Amino acid sequence: MSLKRLSVQNLRNLSYVDLELAEHLNIIYGANGSGKTSLLEAISVLSLGRSFRSRKIKSLIKSEQEQLTVFGRLVVDGEQSVEMPVGVSRDRQGGGQIKVDGCTVSSASQLTEHLPLQIMNGHSFQLLEGAPQVRRQFMDWLVFHVEPGFLSLWKDVQKLLKQRNSVLRRDKIDPLLLAPWDKELAVKATQLDQMRQQVFDRFLARFKALVEDFIAIDGLMLSYYRGWDREQSYSECLEAGLNRDIDLGYTRVGPHRADIRIGILKQPAAEVLSRGQQKLLVSALRIAQGAVFQEITGRRCVYLIDDLPAELDSHYREVLAGWLDRLQSQVFVTGVERDVLISAWPVQSKERTQSVFHVEHGMVTTCETAPVDTVNKPTEYEVGQ
Numbered sequence: 001m002s003l004k005r006l007s008v009q010n011l012r013n014l015s016y017v018d019l020e021l022a023e024h025l026n027i028i029y030g031a032n033g034s035g036k037t038s039l040l041e042a043i044s045v046l047s048l049g050r051s052f053r054s055r056k057i058k059s060l061i062k063s064e065q066e067q068l069t070v071f072g073r074l075v076v077d078g079e080q081s082v083e084m085p086v087g088v089s090r091d092r093q094g095g096g097q098i099k100v101d102g103c104t105v106s107s108a109s110q111l112t113e114h115l116p117l118q119i120m121n122g123h124s125f126q127l128l129e130g131a132p133q134v135r136r137q138f139m140d141w142l143v144f145h146v147e148p149g150f151l152s153l154w155k156d157v158q159k160l161l162k163q164r165n166s167v168l169r170r171d172k173i174d175p176l177l178l179a180p181w182d183k184e185l186a187v188k189a190t191q192l193d194q195m196r197q198q199v200f201d202r203f204l205a206r207f208k209a210l211v212e213d214f215i216a217i218d219g220l221m222l223s224y225y226r227g228w229d230r231e232q233s234y235s236e237c238l239e240a241g242l243n244r245d246i247d248l249g250y251t252r253v254g255p256h257r258a259d260i261r262i263g264i265l266k267q268p269a270a271e272v273l274s275r276g277q278q279k280l281l282v283s284a285l286r287i288a289q290g291a292v293f294q295e296i297t298g299r300r301c302v303y304l305i306d307d308l309p310a311e312l313d314s315h316y317r318e319v320l321a322g323w324l325d326r327l328q329s330q331v332f333v334t335g336v337e338r339d340v341l342i343s344a345w346p347v348q349s350k351e352r353t354q355s356v357f358h359v360e361h362g363m364v365t366t367c368e369t370a371p372v373d374t375v376n377k378p379t380e381y382e383v384g385q
């Protein structure tokens with residue numbers, strides 16, 4: 001999937017922007033505070049129904065405006081002639097509308113299915129230093145996109161856990177009352193674990209192949225933790241831990257505790273690696289994920305990379321750009337300096353289309369694509385106001 005056209009109204013400092021986008025590489029440069037991240041946020045509204053930066057819709061709507069609107073035209077992979085319009089509007093009262101291919105839909109997950117995104121920004125370090133929930137969400141992104149039954153199974157497990165926890169919090173607990181819930185929970189939790197394990201194994205193989213030649217980190221280890229003891233079935237775990245769960249008032253172990261453990265010689269990666277190495281590692285995790293998504297579904301996800309040069313030297317920038325280039329996915333990459341961004345990419349290949357955009361005070365100008373040593377002059381195509 002790629003985004004061919006993007007129109008934005010009243011999102012942060014962007015009053016009105018209307019852009020034709022390149023199928024592969026979109027370079028967005030401009031001074032601090034000019035609106036580069038806001039442009040990426042607009043794309044994330046089309047995929048998540050909200051920004052990747054904050055869940056608060058009010059801060060996303062331009063000051064003194066009542067609502068924001070983002071509209072896009074998606075091109076379906078392998079069918080260049082098939083375009084799908086998607087649109088999202090959100091207002092300050094929490095209302096809004098999501099439209100996919102002309103129909104109003106009730107859930108943002110229908111947007112996500114059509115426009116799968118991988119986001120790399122300052123928060124990406126959370127994959128290494130954040131709570132297990134961050135890595136669980138990371139893993140579940142791929143499972144959601146490649147296993148059609150995942151979302152409903154995941155919802156069932158959440159519901160069963162909630163019911164079980166509410167029983168655990170009662171004054172008097174009859175274990176016989178819990179038994180049927182536990183049986184159903186164990187069956188669904190085990191199915192969920194199997195889905196995650198299968199997808200993780202495939203992901204791990206892809207990740208290893210990707211980083212082997214580029215990240216010289218001795219002892220780098222990735223492993224999947226399913227959330228309960230490997231030696232026991234989930235029903236055995238629930239039974240053995242019942243008294244402890246009653247004392248705690250919640251279910252201590254299970255698929256809601258799953259994690260990906262990322263370590264270097266048995267130490268957490270965040271405590272050992274330099275900031276640049278961490279950035280390359282989290283980027284590799286996201287790129288490997290996109291590659292597996294592509295292998296399994298035959299579709300491509302879209303990459304949003306905010307401030308690519310931050311933390312990276314020119315060698316690491318080139319490694320990262322090379323990985324992305326080989327994926328042939330659509331990439332939106334921001335940075336303050338245009339030439340630093342352009343020079344990271346391999347010499348223009350015939351297979352790659354690219355566009356360069358300059359952002360200034362919330363106005364976006366499409367530039368001619370030119371080699372890095374020539375000056376890009378803005379064309380007459382002024383898209384901002």
Ligand SMILES: Nc1ncnc2c1ncn2[C@@H]1O[C@H](COP(=O)(O)OP(=O)(O)OP(=O)(O)O)[C@@H](O)[C@H]1O
Nearest residue numbers: 012013032033034035036037038059060061062063
């Ligand atoms: N709700 C809003 N209404 C109007 N302007 C806003 C709103 N929220 C943020 N801004 C402003 O929008 C501008 C663009 O912010 P953005 O984060 O997109 O900049 P950027 O180009 O990514 O900057 P940097 O290079 O520093 O990361 C900032 O000046 C910010 O103060």
